[in-house]
Amino acid sequence: MAGVRKLTLAHYRNASRTFVDMVGGRPSSTVTLDDIVNIKRVLQNRYTPYSALNRLTVSIAIIRHGQNIGEIPMFAIPRDARKLRKGAPFRRIYQRSEIENMLKIADPTLKACILLGLNLGYGNHDCGRLRSSHICGSLVDMVRDKTGVERRGWLWPQTLDALSEVGLPLKNLKGKAIVSERGDYLGPRFRRLMVRAGVEQNGRGFYSMRRTYRTAVDTHPDMPAIDLTMGHTTPGMGARYVAWISDERLRAVSVHARASIFGEGSERDVVVRPPAVRTLAATV
Numbered sequence: 001m002a003g004v005r006k007l008t009l010a011h012y013r014n015a016s017r018t019f020v021d022m023v024g025g026r027p028s029s030t031v032t033l034d035d036i037v038n039i040k041r042v043l044q045n046r047y048t049p050y051s052a053l054n055r056l057t058v059s060i061a062i063i064r065h066g067q068n069i070g071e072i073p074m075f076a077i078p079r080d081a082r083k084l085r086k087g088a089p090f091r092r093i094y095q096r097s098e099i100e101n102m103l104k105i106a107d108p109t110l111k112a113c114i115l116l117g118l119n120l121g122y123g124n125h126d127c128g129r130l131r132s133s134h135i136c137g138s139l140v141d142m143v144r145d146k147t148g149v150e151r152r153g154w155l156w157p158q159t160l161d162a163l164s165e166v167g168l169p170l171k172n173l174k175g176k177a178i179v180s181e182r183g184d185y186l187g188p189r190f191r192r193l194m195v196r197a198g199v200e201q202n203g204r205g206f207y208s209m210r211r212t213y214r215t216a217v218d219t220h221p222d223m224p225a226i227d228l229t230m231g232h233t234t235p236g237m238g239a240r241y242v243a244w245i246s247d248e249r250l251r252a253v254s255v256h257a258r259a260s261i262f263g264e265g266s267e268r269d270v271v272v273r274p275p276a277v278r279t280l281a282a283t284v
Helices: 006-023 033-046 049-068 096-105 108-120 124-129 157-166 186-197 208-216 223-230 237-241 247-262 277-283
Strands: 139-143 150-154
Touching (some): 006 049, 033 049, 108 186, 108 208, 108 247, 124 186, 208 247, 223 247
């Protein structure tokens, strides 16, 4: 499949296993609309909304392909077949006590990932792509892979210390990249941590760290700086004429995030690290 990334193919394979687990071993002629209903029910109880939708979409695509080649009986698939039950909004973010419980028992790599998620809204793939060359002093500067938009932000001292302890790129227990085109090891590993910390809830996963960060900084008035930390494009004509957002503005967003999430944060909590930190991270 030319033009399809290896990571995308890996997602398709993993999602296909759900369909096989649910209907495998049966004649294809017995597949019905009830199978889609059962698959939705299982996925919503087992995965986060994003993962559930991904697997459900692939399952429906398999059924439609089977219908097109005559292997599966023709039956109407409702337009809202992919619509999943919405969970309570508060479940999509983490509370301070839950974060503290996870940080207490997290291994060094997971701790670094959690802090990246809370500090700058990093998702799974952002953590996997981070390299020491992206860090200079207290600033991290990289392009968001999903959108191709520039992304900059100010790192907490705790985040820098955690990254220095484990080194970059972040790796799993077997020494492989924690997130790469070959697979995402961070998601399942984080879910096991949630269970151990007693904070597991349906509809939440590591990506909810990004939602927690965005919720925490929502009350900060500098939206262009927030968008830059998240790799979003600031809407509006005026944004086109802004050539640079100062480091101090990014630092202010970082202080605000720490104060909102942990109930603490002042000028002394987000100190200035000299550019030598880039060299330090590169030698770990």
